[in-house]
Structure formats: C-alpha cells, structure tokens
Amino acid sequence: MSKAGALDLAAGVGGKIDKSEVLSAVEKYEKYHVFYGGEEEERKSNYSDMVNKYYDLVTSFYEFGWGESFHFAHRWNGESLRESIKRHEHFLALQLGLKPGQKVLDVGCGIGGPLREIARFSSTSVTGLNNNEYQIARGKELNRTTGVDKTCDFVKADFMKMPFPDNSFDAIYAIEATCHAPNAYGCYKEIYRVLKPGQCFAAYEWCMTDSFDPNNQEHQKIKAEVEIGDGLPDIRSTGKCLEALKQAGFEVIWEKDLAVDSPLPWYLPLDPSRLSLSSFRLTSVGRFFTRNMVKALEFVGLAPRGSQRVQGFLEKAAEGLLAGGKKEIFTPMYFFLVRKPLSDNQ
Numbered sequence: 001m002s003k004a005g006a007l008d009l010a011a012g013v014g015g016k017i018d019k020s021e022v023l024s025a026v027e028k029y030e031k032y033h034v035f036y037g038g039e040e041e042e043r044k045s046n047y048s049d050m051v052n053k054y055y056d057l058v059t060s061f062y063e064f065g066w067g068e069s070f071h072f073a074h075r076w077n078g079e080s081l082r083e084s085i086k087r088h089e090h091f092l093a094l095q096l097g098l099k100p101g102q103k104v105l106d107v108g109c110g111i112g113g114p115l116r117e118i119a120r121f122s123s124t125s126v127t128g129l130n131n132n133e134y135q136i137a138r139g140k141e142l143n144r145t146t147g148v149d150k151t152c153d154f155v156k157a158d159f160m161k162m163p164f165p166d167n168s169f170d171a172i173y174a175i176e177a178t179c180h181a182p183n184a185y186g187c188y189k190e191i192y193r194v195l196k197p198g199q200c201f202a203a204y205e206w207c208m209t210d211s212f213d214p215n216n217q218e219h220q221k222i223k224a225e226v227e228i229g230d231g232l233p234d235i236r237s238t239g240k241c242l243e244a245l246k247q248a249g250f251e252v253i254w255e256k257d258l259a260v261d262s263p264l265p266w267y268l269p270l271d272p273s274r275l276s277l278s279s280f281r282l283t284s285v286g287r288f289f290t291r292n293m294v295k296a297l298e299f300v301g302l303a304p305r306g307s308q309r310v311q312g313f314l315e316k317a318a319e320g321l322l323a324g325g326k327k328e329i330f331t332p333m334y335f336f337l338v339r340k341p342l343s344d345n346q
Contacts, residue, residue, distance in 0.1 A: 010303035012060025015134030023306030029053040035229035043233035044182035052232030055132040057310045069114030071176045072332045073134045075264040089117045095202050095337050098122035102170035102302035108177025112139035119152050128154040164194045172201045182233050182243035196341045205334040207238045212329040218334045220323045229317020238334045250338035259331040267325030270318045
C-alpha cells in the first residue's frame with residue numbers, strides 16, 4: 001500500500017532535498033517557467049535539474065492524491081478511477097503482446113505503480129528507468145512490499161542517455177513520462193537503440209491537440225499552467241510526436257488520441273463540480289482539505305517551508321489540465337504502438 005497519511009505527506013515533501021532547502025528549491029524550480037519569466041530554451045537545456053527538482057517536491061503529493069500510479073486513464077461508465085487506471089496499464093501490456101519471461105523497460109517509471117501492475121499482469125521482468133533518486137528509493141520499497149523485487153528493478157539514469165547496450169529489451173513502454181524529454185526525437189532514438197529489432201514500443205504521451213492555437217492567449221496560458229504544474233520543458237503536438245517517431249526509425253502500427261472517444265472525460269477527477277468518495281482527495285473539497293492541512297503542517301513545522309508553494313503550483317496544474325481538457329486543446333493519452341524494423345533496410 002502507498003503512503004496515505006498527512007504525516008507521510010509532510011515527511012516526503014522535498015524528497016532527497018534537505019528540508020531546510022525546500023523553499024529555495026521551489027523558488028529555483030518556479031523560475032524555469034513562464035509565469036516567473038522563464039524561457040522554453042532554458043527549461044530544455046536544464047531539463048534534468050528542473051524535472052528532478054519537480055519530482056523531489058511533488059512525489060509525496062502525488063502519492064497522497066493518486067496512489068502509486070501517477071497517470072490519467074480512458075474511462076468507462078460505472079468504472080472507478082482506480083479500476084480505469086489498472087485497465088489503462090493492462091491495455092498497454094496487451095497492445096505490446098507481452099509474454100511471460102520477457103525483459104521489458106518502463107521509461108520514466110515514477111515510483112513503479114504501473115511497473116508492478118504490468119509485471120504481475122504479464123509475468124514479465126520490468127526494469128524501471130528513472131533519474132530521480134527519491135522515487136527510486138520509494139519504488140524499491142514498494143517492490144519489496146508487493147514481492148516483485150526478485151523480477152523487477154530500477155535503474156537511475158537519464159532517458160536521453162540510457163546505460164543499456166543496443167538491442168537489450170523485448171518491449172518498451174512509457175506512460176505520461178517522455179513528455180519531460182527536452183527533445184522527442186532524441187528520446188525516441190534512444191528507445192529505438194535499446195529495443196530489440198522486430199519488437200514494439202508503446203506509450204501514452206501528453207500533447208497539445210490540433211485544436212490548440214499558439215496565437216490564442218488563453219490557450220498559451222493553459223499550456224503554461226500545465227508546464228509549471230507538471231515539470232515540463234514544453235508540450236509538443238501530436239503531429240510533432242508522430243514525426244519524431246518516424247524520424248527515429250519506427251514503423252507506426254497505429255496511433256490515436258484515446259481521449260477523443262472516452263465515455264467519461266479523463267479530466268473528471270479534477271472537475272470541482274464533481275463529488276467522489278473513491279477519489280475524494282482529487283475533488284475540489286479534497287483539494288481544499290489538503291491545502292489547509294499542508295498550511296497547518298507547515299505552520300507547526302511538520303512540513304518544510306515551501307510546502308504550500310508546491311501545493312500552489314499543483315493546484316495551477318489541475319486548473320490548466322481541466323481547462324485544456326474541456327477545450328480539447330490538450331490530451332494526456334495520445335497513444336501509439338510502433339515497431340523497430342528487423343533490419344535498417346526495412
């Protein structure tokens with residue numbers, strides 16, 4: 001089980017950052033973004049520092065609100081959020097055609113919620129690639145708790161420079177993670193390199209849709225809110241992702257924005273007009289409770305200074321995601337299944 005209590009949340013804020021330096025880390029992180037005068041090129045050139053600071057600061061909040069799997073999901077009527085998240089992960093495993101004993105790579109694995117679910121569902125060995133030390137430590141602890149530590153592990157590394165030999169993995173996937181890459185082509189090319197010939201890569205990408213208008217100030221504001229709230233150097237369009245995959249050498253089997261025909265909108269958990277007991281902490285009432293709880297914990301010194309600021313930019317992210325979803329200019333589930341040819345001549 002994930003950490004769930006208020007004191008666990010407070011203790012985790014800042015990750016591996018010294019608690020006395022959390023506020024300073026928040027200020028440095030914020031300065032990367034548009035709202036504080038930051039530039040896209042600066043975010044891209046310093047993406048590793050920016051993303052590491054982001055996940056040190058927010059992982060405890062994510063785990064408190066979402067559990068072990070930090071992603072959205074295509075959702076059916078009558079299906080709970082937790083059920084949809086598991087099915088979203090199973091769908092990925094089925095699309096990849098995973099078989100028992102295969103060696104699989106999870107690119108940008110977080111604390112390993114999907115890794116554990118997919119490993120148990122498919123009886124595969126999954127390696128989680130992550131550049132954040134705190135998340136890896138949490139993931140290893142949860143792997144031991146769930147009993148998959150003998151078949152699944154974590155590697156600390158940048159997914160733009162993977163420490164694996166060519167042709168290492170039978171399958172590779174990424175769930176709402178490669179959006180942190182400063183360059184889609186560079187990231188996909190590394191994935192291509194370490195994937196065995198004839199095998200597949202599947203992912204859910206965060207993207208701006210064709211409805212996004214770069215000349216629309218409201219659209220740009222929404223995009224900037226998502227970037228600061230979610231540690232992103234930039235949000236690419238679906239077309240740019242597809243182009244980068246082809247440039248990297250992949251054959252596209254199929255691709256689709258799964259948000260388009262989802263019976264329930266992916267952003268439903270963030271909608272303030274909605275009440276839910278099963279995902280109470282994500283509702284407006286739950287977020288109000290969390291906001292005031294964090295304020296109190298920081299006031300009495302149980303949470304480090306800067307915790308409220310982290311809660312603040314996560315609230316901004318929720319607002320941006322909700323607005324982007326409703327206006328259909330943003331999707332967190334542009335899905336693609338691609339294949340590495342058996343030879344470079346194919």
